[in-house]
Amino acid sequence: MSDPIEAVMASEVTIASDVDVVTARQRGRELAAELTFSRGDQTVIAAAISEIARNILTYAGRGTVRMSIKHDGDRSAVVVVARDDGPGIADITLAMRDGYSTSGGLGVGLGGARQLMDEFELISAVGEGTTITMRKWHPRVHAR
Amino acid sequence: MEVPILKQGDYLIASIQSALTDADLTQLRESLGERVGRFRSRGVIVDVTAVDVMDSFAVRTLRDLAHTTWLRGAETVIVGIQPDVAFAMVQLGLTLKGVATALDLEEGLAFLDSQVKHRRRRV
Amino acid sequence: MAARKVETPAQQQVPIGETSQLLRELVAHLRQNRTQLREEWARRITRAQLLTAMTEAEIFAEATSVYDNYVEALATGTFEALQAYARNLSERIIPRGVETHEVVGIVLLLRDVLARSLFAKYHEDFNKLNRILDAYEPAANRIANTVAVGFVQERERVIRQQQEAIRELSTPVLQVRERLLILPIIGVIDPQRARQLTEQLLRAIRANRAKVVVIDITGVAAMDSHVANHLVQTVEAARLLGATVIVTGLSPEIAQTLVTIGVDLSEMATVGDLQGGIEEAERLLGYTVIPLSEIPQKS
Numbered sequence: 001m002s003d004p005i006e007a008v009m010a011s012e013v014t015i016a017s018d019v020d021v022v023t024a025r026q027r028g029r030e031l032a033a034e035l036t037f038s039r040g041d042q043t044v045i046a047a048a049i050s051e052i053a054r055n056i057l058t059y060a061g062r063g064t065v066r067m068s069i070k071h072d073g074d075r076s077a078v079v080v081v082a083r084d085d086g087p088g089i090a091d092i093t094l095a096m097r098d099g100y101s102t103s104g105g106l107g108v109g110l111g112g113a114r115q116l117m118d119e120f121e122l123i124s125a126v127g128e129g130t131t132i133t134m135r136k137w138h139p140r141v142h143a144r
Numbered sequence: 145m146e147v148p149i150l151k152q153g154d155y156l157i158a159s160i161q162s163a164l165t166d167a168d169l170t171q172l173r174e175s176l177g178e179r180v181g182r183f184r185s186r187g188v189i190v191d192v193t194a195v196d197v198m199d200s201f202a203v204r205t206l207r208d209l210a211h212t213t214w215l216r217g218a219e220t221v222i223v224g225i226q227p228d229v230a231f232a233m234v235q236l237g238l239t240l241k242g243v244a245t246a247l248d249l250e251e252g253l254a255f256l257d258s259q260v261k262h263r264r265r266r267v
Numbered sequence: 268m269a270a271r272k273v274e275t276p277a278q279q280q281v282p283i284g285e286t287s288q289l290l291r292e293l294v295a296h297l298r299q300n301r302t303q304l305r306e307e308w309a310r311r312i313t314r315a316q317l318l319t320a321m322t323e324a325e326i327f328a329e330a331t332s333v334y335d336n337y338v339e340a341l342a343t344g345t346f347e348a349l350q351a352y353a354r355n356l357s358e359r360i361i362p363r364g365v366e367t368h369e370v371v372g373i374v375l376l377l378r379d380v381l382a383r384s385l386f387a388k389y390h391e392d393f394n395k396l397n398r399i400l401d402a403y404e405p406a407a408n409r410i411a412n413t414v415a416v417g418f419v420q421e422r423e424r425v426i427r428q429q430q431e432a433i434r435e436l437s438t439p440v441l442q443v444r445e446r447l448l449i450l451p452i453i454g455v456i457d458p459q460r461a462r463q464l465t466e467q468l469l470r471a472i473r474a475n476r477a478k479v480v481v482i483d484i485t486g487v488a489a490m491d492s493h494v495a496n497h498l499v500q501t502v503e504a505a506r507l508l509g510a511t512v513i514v515t516g517l518s519p520e521i522a523q524t525l526v527t528i529g530v531d532l533s534e535m536a537t538v539g540d541l542q543g544g545i546e547e548a549e550r551l552l553g554y555t556v557i558p559l560s561e562i563p564q565k566s
Contacts, residue, residue, distance in 0.1 A: 022163045039227075040231040040462070040466045042228070043228040044232045047198070047232045047233075050201075051200060073420075074424070109200060116236060139424070139427055225507045227472070227508065228469075230504040230507040231465060239507075245509050247473065251476075251478075
């Protein structure tokens with residue numbers, strides 16, 4: 001039996017304006033709440049989503065953020081996959097370093113998001129867009 | 145969604161009601177900057193009690209806001225940061241360094257009173 | 268790391284249709300002989316000295332449920348009901364002190380008892396016996412696995428709950444004066460406990476409208492750079508809530524760790540001991556502390 005909650009709770013948000021950044025992070029918070037993450041961790045997840053969603057907006061102009069729940073034995077995760085067809089990242093190490101940003105300012109962005117989540121994978125190439133996958137785990141909540 | 149700004153004597157109080165978009169935040173920064181100049185306000189309180197996530201853009205904008213108002217002679221204090229918002233912020237490395245913060249509106253007003261009274265300039 | 272579910276590959280020497288026909292025959296046999304097989308099993312459990320924490324009556328009652336659920340899983344080929352039952356059972360017997368090896372032991376004994384009865388029934392037809400076992404074994408193994416994993420997961424859940432409770436108890440945030448909180452930290456801090464500490468403290472600052480927090484780490488033996496980072500983050504987060512933090516009880520070793528990770532100690536308010544920290548806090552809050560000796564005594 002595939003978990004019915006898994007199917008229902010997956011959702012995708014198109015990122016095309018700053019309003020979508022808010023929508024995406026609120027959806028992420030809802031998923032985190034379903035897995036009974038503490039309020040602090042819900043905010044952490046929402047902040048990480050906000051950072052990468054805004055990153056899409058700033059560098060690619062448009063993209064998608066897909067959020068879902070994944071179960072693995074006695075733990076569950078909020079999974080976030082952010083995709084864009086933007087210019088891609090030329091130097092990934094540089095982009096991930098804390099404080100880096102080509103558009104100036106704090107630029108905490110990607111490096112910050114990585115700090116907040118348990119798992120963080122980034123695939124990008126110049127001219128081929130960027131895909132970021134991040135997960136945060138929580139002990140599984142069994143339906144009683 | 146525009147943020148309501150109240151004038152209370154020498155102070156301006158902006159209460160953020162709900163989730164703000166980047167555009168709203170930028171708008172707030174400009175509105176407050178303009179009003180501080182217009183009313184010659186001595187202090188600004190930005191109440192973020194209802195804000196559920198503060199990411200790098202929000203922090204950047206608030207810092208710019210504080211800097212702008214300071215250039216025009218007003219001290220800014222951010223009040224009402226929620227415990228879990230603060231928790232997420234410090235993990236992201238966002239410290240709002242150089243910007244005054246207080247627990248709530250009451251504390252914010254007390255802070256402004258003490259600052260304005262001593263005519264202390266924050267560097 | 269959670270135990271992984273091991274799927275034993277079904278031996279496909281027999282076409283699926285026939286397998287299910289054999290399973291049906293098997294299940295019918297198990298149901299017909301329910302009473303004797305169950306008793307045989309209960310006997311074996313006692314002989315193996317398992318479930319000593321339970322009375323004979325209790326063992327028999329649970330044995331009946333396990334047997335019926337076992338046969339049901341064999342009959343339907345689905346394991347959700349069994350999983351739910353396993354968790355349920357675990358919830359009941361874990362507080363009784365039943366251990367993992369006992370649960371695994373009794374399920375394996377049942378498997379053996381049933382296998383033996385199959386030998387007995389089909390011993391004259393070796394081919395048929397083989398085919399029946401081909402159908403029975405994968406299912407039986409999966410059942411044993413399901414029950415064992417269910418038990419272990421429940422145990423882990425209980426342990427986590429207890430750890431959480433212990434953590435909560437061992438990090439009390441004390442309010443000693445109005446607007447002043449003290450957080451004495453004792454013992455080993457792992458990253459998870461550090462996070463919980465921070466969250467608790469921040470909530471307490473808000474609830475008590477604290478302006479000063481004294482974090483005393485006299486009781487902390489050692490701190491690695493990760494935890495030291497957490498401490499720094501806690502101080503910064505408290506400031507975002509308008510509270511000043513004074514750290515007391517900093518040992519030279521911990522001070523060194525902080526410096527190593529780049530903390531500017533001149534920026535962090537530190538005082539030697541807790542007493543001094545409280546006095547400093549009171550000074551910040553505007554209290555004047557008068558030593559007892561200076562209070563005029565009534566003659």
